[in-house]
Amino acid sequence: MSHPASASRYFVPQPSYWPLVGSCALLLLASGAVLMMNSVANGGFVVLAGFAVLTTMLFGWFGRVIGESEGQRYNLQVDRSFRWAMSWFIFSEVMFFVAFFGALFYIRVLSIPDLASPAQAALWEGFQNSWPSAGPAATDPFSKMHAWGIPAINTLLLLTSGATLTWAHWGLVAEKRSQLIIGLVLTIALGVLFLGLQVFEYAEAYGHMNLKMTTGVYGSTFFMLTGFHGFHVTLGVTMLTVILFRVLKGHFTAERHFAFEGVAWYWHFVDVVWLGLFIVIYWL
Amino acid sequence: MQATSHTGYAGHHDHDSHGHPTGWKRWVTTTNHKDIGSMYLWFSFVMFLVGGAMSLIIRAELFTPGLQYVSPEFYNQMLTLHALIMVFGAIMPAFVGFANWMIPMMIGASDMAFARMNNWSFWLLPPAAILLTASIFVPGGAAGTGWTLYPPLSIQMGMGMDMAIFAVHILGMSSIMGSINIVTTILNMRTPGMTLMKMPLFCWTWLVTAFLLIASMPILAGAVTMLLTDRHFGTSFFSAAGGGDPVLFQHIFWFFGHPEVYIIALPAFGVVSHVIPAFSRKPLFGYVSMVYAIAAIGLISFFVWAHHMYVTGIPLTGQLYFMYATMLIAVPTGVKVFNWVTTMWRGSLTFETPMLFALGFLVLFTIGGLTGLVLAMTAVDIQLQDTYYVVAHFHYVMVAGALFSAYAGLYFWLPKWTGHMYNETLGKWHFWLSMIFFNIAFFPQHFLGLAGMPRRIPDYAQQFADFNVISGIGAFGFGFSQLLVLVIVVQTVRGGARAASRPWDGAHGLEWTVPSPAPYHTFEDPPHFDQAEAHG
Amino acid sequence: MARNSNSNRLRSGSSGRFFAALLGLFSGAANAAWELNLQEPATAVARRVYELHSLLLWVIVVIFVGVFAVVAYSLVYHRKSKGHKAATFHDNTTVELAWTIVPALILVAIAFPATSALVDMRDTSEPDLTVKVTGYQWKWGYEYLTGDAAGVKYMSVLSTPREQIENKAPKGEHYLLEVDRPLVVPVGKKVRILTTANDVIHNWSVPAFAVKTDAVPGFLRDTWFRADKEGTYRGQCSELCGKDHGFMPVVVEVVSAEKYAAWAGEQKQQMVAVAEDPNKVWTLDEQLALGEKVYTTNCAACHQATGEGLPPAFPALDGSAVAKGPRAAHVEMVLKGKAGTAMAAFGEQLSETDIAAVVAYERNAWSNKLGEVIQPAEVKALRGK
Numbered sequence A: 001m002s003h004p005a006s007a008s009r010y011f012v013p014q015p016s017y018w019p020l021v022g023s024c025a026l027l028l029l030a031s032g033a034v035l036m037m038n039s040v041a042n043g044g045f046v047v048l049a050g051f052a053v054l055t056t057m058l059f060g061w062f063g064r065v066i067g068e069s070e071g072q073r074y075n076l077q078v079d080r081s082f083r084w085a086m087s088w089f090i091f092s093e094v095m096f097f098v099a100f101f102g103a104l105f106y107i108r109v110l111s112i113p114d115l116a117s118p119a120q121a122a123l124w125e126g127f128q129n130s131w132p133s134a135g136p137a138a139t140d141p142f143s144k145m146h147a148w149g150i151p152a153i154n155t156l157l158l159l160t161s162g163a164t165l166t167w168a169h170w171g172l173v174a175e176k177r178s179q180l181i182i183g184l185v186l187t188i189a190l191g192v193l194f195l196g197l198q199v200f201e202y203a204e205a206y207g208h209m210n211l212k213m214t215t216g217v218y219g220s221t222f223f224m225l226t227g228f229h230g231f232h233v234t235l236g237v238t239m240l241t242v243i244l245f246r247v248l249k250g251h252f253t254a255e256r257h258f259a260f261e262g263v264a265w266y267w268h269f270v271d272v273v274w275l276g277l278f279i280v281i282y283w284l
Numbered sequence B: 001m002q003a004t005s006h007t008g009y010a011g012h013h014d015h016d017s018h019g020h021p022t023g024w025k026r027w028v029t030t031t032n033h034k035d036i037g038s039m040y041l042w043f044s045f046v047m048f049l050v051g052g053a054m055s056l057i058i059r060a061e062l063f064t065p066g067l068q069y070v071s072p073e074f075y076n077q078m079l080t081l082h083a084l085i086m087v088f089g090a091i092m093p094a095f096v097g098f099a100n101w102m103i104p105m106m107i108g109a110s111d112m113a114f115a116r117m118n119n120w121s122f123w124l125l126p127p128a129a130i131l132l133t134a135s136i137f138v139p140g141g142a143a144g145t146g147w148t149l150y151p152p153l154s155i156q157m158g159m160g161m162d163m164a165i166f167a168v169h170i171l172g173m174s175s176i177m178g179s180i181n182i183v184t185t186i187l188n189m190r191t192p193g194m195t196l197m198k199m200p201l202f203c204w205t206w207l208v209t210a211f212l213l214i215a216s217m218p219i220l221a222g223a224v225t226m227l228l229t230d231r232h233f234g235t236s237f238f239s240a241a242g243g244g245d246p247v248l249f250q251h252i253f254w255f256f257g258h259p260e261v262y263i264i265a266l267p268a269f270g271v272v273s274h275v276i277p278a279f280s281r282k283p284l285f286g287y288v289s290m291v292y293a294i295a296a297i298g299l300i301s302f303f304v305w306a307h308h309m310y311v312t313g314i315p316l317t318g319q320l321y322f323m324y325a326t327m328l329i330a331v332p333t334g335v336k337v338f339n340w341v342t343t344m345w346r347g348s349l350t351f352e353t354p355m356l357f358a359l360g361f362l363v364l365f366t367i368g369g370l371t372g373l374v375l376a377m378t379a380v381d382i383q384l385q386d387t388y389y390v391v392a393h394f395h396y397v398m399v400a401g402a403l404f405s406a407y408a409g410l411y412f413w414l415p416k417w418t419g420h421m422y423n424e425t426l427g428k429w430h431f432w433l434s435m436i437f438f439n440i441a442f443f444p445q446h447f448l449g450l451a452g453m454p455r456r457i458p459d460y461a462q463q464f465a466d467f468n469v470i471s472g473i474g475a476f477g478f479g480f481s482q483l484l485v486l487v488i489v490v491q492t493v494r495g496g497a498r499a500a501s502r503p504w505d506g507a508h509g510l511e512w513t514v515p516s517p518a519p520y521h522t523f524e525d526p527p528h529f530d531q532a533e534a535h536g
Numbered sequence C: 001m002a003r004n005s006n007s008n009r010l011r012s013g014s015s016g017r018f019f020a021a022l023l024g025l026f027s028g029a030a031n032a033a034w035e036l037n038l039q040e041p042a043t044a045v046a047r048r049v050y051e052l053h054s055l056l057l058w059v060i061v062v063i064f065v066g067v068f069a070v071v072a073y074s075l076v077y078h079r080k081s082k083g084h085k086a087a088t089f090h091d092n093t094t095v096e097l098a099w100t101i102v103p104a105l106i107l108v109a110i111a112f113p114a115t116s117a118l119v120d121m122r123d124t125s126e127p128d129l130t131v132k133v134t135g136y137q138w139k140w141g142y143e144y145l146t147g148d149a150a151g152v153k154y155m156s157v158l159s160t161p162r163e164q165i166e167n168k169a170p171k172g173e174h175y176l177l178e179v180d181r182p183l184v185v186p187v188g189k190k191v192r193i194l195t196t197a198n199d200v201i202h203n204w205s206v207p208a209f210a211v212k213t214d215a216v217p218g219f220l221r222d223t224w225f226r227a228d229k230e231g232t233y234r235g236q237c238s239e240l241c242g243k244d245h246g247f248m249p250v251v252v253e254v255v256s257a258e259k260y261a262a263w264a265g266e267q268k269q270q271m272v273a274v275a276e277d278p279n280k281v282w283t284l285d286e287q288l289a290l291g292e293k294v295y296t297t298n299c300a301a302c303h304q305a306t307g308e309g310l311p312p313a314f315p316a317l318d319g320s321a322v323a324k325g326p327r328a329a330h331v332e333m334v335l336k337g338k339a340g341t342a343m344a345a346f347g348e349q350l351s352e353t354d355i356a357a358v359v360a361y362e363r364n365a366w367s368n369k370l371g372e373v374i375q376p377a378e379v380k381a382l383r384g385k
């Protein structure tokens, strides 16, 4: 039973409770986190409740969208809207990372050299301009994260995953479902492997290198940037998994598969961010 | 199920089981841009009263020297919440409300591009507002750092600060989703024949504003996230001991903050660019240069941020660069002012309330802009930074600028929204009271600032007493005059003279081609675009 | 117009309410405070800034009047009620170019004086005298690094009595702009100010000198002035620094070279005189007397004279678990403060004698009657750790 999309009429969805549910979820998450961070009451439960509501909302809302899409309710104009929206969303994500890369740049190029300059010598005697640095008051020695171990492997993994995803896309366009499925599975596997290695790397850092969030600006920037990136990889893997399940259910056609492409764009964006990280965090 | 119930016009053929919710359910579930626009506007008005009430606490405390009514800590909290609520809760949502109501009607679209997400953008605001206002009541109270949230002071704050941080995150999500929606609607849903250069200016201002929002809100989110980890997880972004720098926060904040002030100003420019031509009965002068000016303002606004940081010790070369770049913004803004002036020149002017507010905007925004220029000169700003001169400057551009323009838009489009004409006499009263009291409240602050009265203080030296009394009287007068809006809007919603589909004879644009009130679903199919309605 | 610092307007003490204020407003008596412009400059740099501001003011007034003269003309003559018919023009490249280029040229023109004034302001080279200024919540610390008074070091705290602030006593002439110990500098000498802060960002500002520089914790910033005339110059902290931001004025006393030299000599002598013997053994009474003083100047802003604090932001010390608990933890709290809160590390500001005294005071005042004496040596031992 299909309801072909009207070519001239734009799809406007039915009234929906999901937005309100989403707002409640965020309110719960935020209040729970506030309570937790200030060790008041039992914030953890509130956060968990928030996650539960959020997950329900995501399933419900996206389920609805997928249903509408499979019901062919979206005409080409809607498809274009989705493309615009995804591009702008990725742009906003880029700007989010810009804030952290900007902070790293500022710290390395301005604040550390300034703290080590003669002008500040009266306050921080003997502090040397070097990188990595945990700042002038640091006493705890730590070791630097080297580029050519796990990070290099991770770079390879992510680059390869970009390629496998594109290969999967070719499969989709060429109606080769098995190539599509294999490509997706490979991409997801590479993503998961990446995450696994990153967890290992963090464990090394905390366990053996004395490199922590609290290790001055080096620790701060290292964990914030790689951490947020890792979080985005997790999101990407989740979305790819959803796509995989949809593929297995026979969704998408060679012409119409915006969801696949949107996730692919996202994955490539995450890839590019990693290259930036690899260069400025690990390498230089 | 019938196929027709899904062809897109939700609610139109609701024969199926999940019909159209009514009552409060209509409002929480709605996907209609008009409903959502109205919710934004009501929300923003409520927030305006709340934020305004806080400003009255501030002004009451400042009425005379000495500590009168509130403690210094509470004063700081009021100051912070006043600003955050006014900026993020009142002014920005007001213009998003206008965008929701007007953009689909102006460009001949059936609704916003993502009607369901649109609803979420709105419903994210109440949780943020709850977090902000509730923070007054938690142990330690709300953030008392000023809306700029500078560390290390913000590191010292209690849990109210965390609530503000999460509120900012949620507001950011709301703004980003709202903006993506607006950009997509404008770029993808114009009726055939409406090219970008024929599009109403209000849409242009929103296109650029939405771009600014998408680019700058994530930056703010990043800044407050680092604040959060510095507070709770031991990072050292903003602490010199760990190699960071408190001033880094200021760079990031203002990299967001300066575009933010244009996010407030640009839609206001858009509204005025419709009102002035309508009541001059003459097309807007210099449409093309207006578009370029908007784009230029948007672009330059990303490169001037450190004019808020002249006294932080940035190097001389930095001060010079930011001074020159800031001065540059006066040029495109000047173009806009001159275009409005020339639109009125040799027009056939009448002075209904929307026009009065637009004129009030023009005069007072220009004053605010010109004092901005004084502040842009680093050497002078070093005298004036963190004094009441700055407070005067930004209330001129934000209250007499953005808020007056929002009122102009409200009176201009209210007939279209409600189908009734508002009470013109009351409208004029509202304008004149606002105009007079606004100046009483804020003009003297220039003198206070020049004489050296710092901002953000709950008590001051004796020589500042007189102007503070005047300012206080003005603020209370201005505040209570705003209650007239409530009276007028409620009256208009409930009745009044019927409005024609084009109640203003000089108004152009697709929105005036449909009946008043505009039907719930205005354009089911893309309308014919008559060139006479070009440029709105 | 009289200078603000000289304005002499006494108000009735009960001027806390509306009508009193209105009376003051309309009485017109001696309203030297209707100050409409920048404060009278007292340095060459401030004069340049003053002139630059005057120039800018004229420029913007002329622009404003020009633009709104046109508007006024339209409003009067081009109104519908006068039967004016609307023209239809909507473009004119020539005028549009003109009003892009002319403002740009105006801006270029004012950029020149603006630039040179700024370059002058930032030139801190070759000072005659350098003073390090440290911002604390909520007081200023001054330390003379060079010159006659090199080595002199003291705190400068608001001296306006609490009763005036709470409207229980008539406000004095320099209400909120007076301190116990001003910064003293010689006239006509180039004074370089190095600013930094101990806790949060403050800002050291004296309008008559056109000096305003942030004091950023962990960084040194500098600025300078060369005062023309002897006199007392007043300013205020100009960066929100928490609760008592409005209560940390800056007062600079500019004196003749001789007076300055004499003052410096006096300060140095005093320093030697009060240099405490860290090995002195204190009695309880001696300690409580000193401790109360230290407490009032350093701690009462947050923990209040009553010891009740302002919970929950600032905890009560009366009955506090720390103040009644083990002494080492108490001393340590005062020495090292608590990171991430307003509780600063006083070990960097106060001597061991002072810390011992204040801790002893806290352990004996209010209801904390522990009867303990704490010897400076004990503090010294803990500081070493």
Ligand code: HEA
Pocket: B148, B261, B262, B264, B265, B307, B308, B326, B327, B329, B330, B333, B334, B335, B337, B365, B366, B367, B368, B369, B370, B371, B372, B373, B375, B376, B377, B381, B384, B385, B386, B390, B393, B394, B397, B398, B401, B402, C063, C067, C102, C103, C104, C106, C107
């Ligand atoms: C709607 C908001 C808005 C707008 C539009 C502006 C517009 C401008 N602002 Fe303002 N500003 C704020 C909101 C805004 N500002 C806020 C909120 C703060 C304080 C934040 C805080 O600290 O809390 C602030 C603070 C602020 C500062 C920092 C002051 C300080 O803290 O020390 C400076 C300094 O350069 C500045 C400059 C300017 C300039 C040059 C413009 C220009 O865009 C103005 C351009 C307009 C004109 C110049 C008038 C019209 C032009 C003509 C008629 C043409 C001819 C003119 C000439 C040739 C000169 N602003």
Ligand code: HEA
Pocket: B048, B049, B050, B051, B052, B053, B055, B056, B058, B059, B079, B080, B082, B083, B084, B086, B087, B091, B145, B146, B147, B148, B391, B395, B398, B399, B402, B403, B441, B454, B455, B456, B457, B458, B475, B478, B479, B480, B482, B483
């Ligand atoms: C767009 C934003 C906006 C708007 C609209 C306003 C509106 C007003 N502002 Fe605000 N203001 C800011 C943005 C804004 N402000 C910012 C960004 C700051 C800087 C904060 C900082 O330093 O960090 C600031 C700071 C600020 C100060 C400086 C405080 C200080 O530095 O110590 C003052 C002081 O006079 C002030 C006054 C006012 C007044 C009187 C109004 C009036 O226009 C308000 C009028 C409206 C009302 C008064 C509401 C009327 C309602 C009632 C009368 C009834 C109440 C009833 C119920 C609640 C049911 N504002």
Ligand code: CUA
Pocket: C135, C136, C138, C201, C202, C203, C237, C238, C239, C240, C241, C242, C244, C245, C246, C248
């Ligand atoms: Cu110190 Cu404000």
Ligand SMILES: [Cu+2]
Pocket: B257, B258, B261, B304, B305, B307, B308
């Ligand atoms: Cu700015």
